[in-house]
Amino acid sequence: MPEVSDIAPDFTLPRDGGGEVTLSEQRGRAVVLFFYPRDDTPGCTKESIGFSEQLQAFADAGANVFGISRDTVAKHDKFVAKHGLTTPLLSDEGQSVCEDYGVWIEKNMYGRKSMGIERSTFLIDADGKIARVWRKVKVPGHVDEVLEAARAL
Secondary structure (H helix, E strand, C coil): CCCCCCECCCCEEEECCCCEEEHHHHCCCEEEEEECCCCCCHHHHHHHHHHHHCHHHHHHCCEEEEEEECCCHHHHHHHHHHHCCCCCEEECCCCHHHHHCCCEEEEEECCEEEEEECCEEEEECCCCEEEEEECCCCCCCHHHHHHHHHHCC
16 A cells, blocks of 8 residues: 555556546646546546546646446546546556555445445656545545645646
8 A cells, every 4th residue: 555755556547538648747747646436436437527626726736537347447437527527537457556555445434344446546756656645435525625725737
């Protein structure tokens, strides 16, 4: 599980709309990675819309933003089209990146245990080091808090 000041684990993942994103190719700019459980669920939709609405503000702060879930690229494409999202969404179907970042965890809902993504956000500086980590994210106010931290880098 990476912590603040660690080099962020590198990856290459497919994205909505086609193509791939490699984290190490983002060096020179800050990167926000927000991990979310599933496309088109209430919290995930609000979070994705929030990052999309502030995407230009993140760009102005020198940060690229990417959402990551285990959903397929096809599901991401539908999610993006349905909600007019502008934030690139990456598909980690094999959950290896989720595991590398320590967000693939056992969850307990109503007494039923299952594995899933813990809503988490990582702010990575321009040198590829983790600057901030938010775990067990509550969506209200989260995007603004991450933006403020990105501006402070």
